[in-house]
Amino acid sequence: MQEKSSIKSRLPINCMCLSGPARLLLCLLFTTLAGCSSNLPEILSRSGISIPTQKTSTTSYGSGGGYYKDDGPPSQSVDIARIPDAVPQNAPLSRTGNNPYEVFGKRYVPIPSARGFEQTGHASWYGRKFHGKRTSSGEPYDMFAMTAAHPTLPLPTWIRVYNHANRRSVVVKVNDRGPFLRDRIVDLSYAAATKLDIVRKGTGRVTITAVFPEDGVGGTTASYQNQATIQYLIQVGAFSEQANAISLRLKLANLGLQLYPESSSEVSGDNGLFVVSIGPFKSRTEAELVQKTIAASTGKQGIIRIHQ
Numbered sequence: 001m002q003e004k005s006s007i008k009s010r011l012p013i014n015c016m017c018l019s020g021p022a023r024l025l026l027c028l029l030f031t032t033l034a035g036c037s038s039n040l041p042e043i044l045s046r047s048g049i050s051i052p053t054q055k056t057s058t059t060s061y062g063s064g065g066g067y068y069k070d071d072g073p074p075s076q077s078v079d080i081a082r083i084p085d086a087v088p089q090n091a092p093l094s095r096t097g098n099n100p101y102e103v104f105g106k107r108y109v110p111i112p113s114a115r116g117f118e119q120t121g122h123a124s125w126y127g128r129k130f131h132g133k134r135t136s137s138g139e140p141y142d143m144f145a146m147t148a149a150h151p152t153l154p155l156p157t158w159i160r161v162y163n164h165a166n167r168r169s170v171v172v173k174v175n176d177r178g179p180f181l182r183d184r185i186v187d188l189s190y191a192a193a194t195k196l197d198i199v200r201k202g203t204g205r206v207t208i209t210a211v212f213p214e215d216g217v218g219g220t221t222a223s224y225q226n227q228a229t230i231q232y233l234i235q236v237g238a239f240s241e242q243a244n245a246i247s248l249r250l251k252l253a254n255l256g257l258q259l260y261p262e263s264s265s266e267v268s269g270d271n272g273l274f275v276v277s278i279g280p281f282k283s284r285t286e287a288e289l290v291q292k293t294i295a296a297s298t299g300k301q302g303i304i305r306i307h308q
Contacts, residue, residue: 080144122205152303162209185206
């Protein structure tokens with residue numbers, strides 16, 4: 001119960017500072033969402049208040065807009081170039097933000113480990129509207145810190161974010177949940193988005209990779225240009241009960257998919273969860289094709305991860 005209240009506190013508590021119709025409308029919306037949560041913790045994205053009728057200050061993100069209405073860059077000028085990248089650390093999981101949760105009818109299960117994690121998609125950013133407000137991990141959001149939000153990575157996790165448009169990269173600390181719209185995979189702080197030159201356009205195609213203290217800070221883009229020896233797995237599910245993991249394995253086997261590990265007797269718990277994966281695959285393209293097959297057949301999207 002502590003997890004649920006801490007996640008919800010990011011937005012609903014603040015509705016008391018509103019007045020009149022605005023507070024009534026906001027509270028009614030939270031009440032409606034609460035009735036649809038099916039016993040999972042409620043968690044609302046920073047922009048979740050206005051979904052699905054969300055508008056931007058210029059054009060939509062999908063057509064290259066800059067930022068959400070009521071959000072945006074800071075009013076004062078800040079030399080972002082002087083802000084250092086986040087430094088990966090060996091840190092314990094945060095007390096909040098790491099349990100399964102549901103947003104607008106979709107269930108999210110945070111993965112047990114970020115080791116080997118890599119993902120490609122679109123990044124967006126959030127700014128002054130949320131500056132100082134509590135993140136899912138319990139830390140206050142600082143738009144001038146090198147941080148980010150991700151739907152399922154463990155909190156905290158440190159990731160390298162590589163912008164395909166200009167080959168810039170930064171290292172950020174994931175301490176929040178989101179984004180929950182379209183094909184976006186990560187929400188960046190204003191500082192991180194500025195360094196990657198994503199602020200003006202609003203979104204950018206990126207690859208994110210989990211990094212650890214032994215990897216150092218920053219790094220180059222070489223890891224994206226030489227992947228001949230890298231293999232990939234598709235994580236389809238993670239369960240607290242081994243029987244549920246074995247049941248999913250049987251369904252996937254009936255689809256003719258290659259299970260990893262091959263024997264169900266080798267399915268072991270990882271941080272209390274039993275992980276079901278498909279693969280390995282020699283290329284990310286091959287993994288993405290199978291990922292689409294799994295989604296069409298089972299309704300489970302799956303997460304592509306590097307196979308160590």
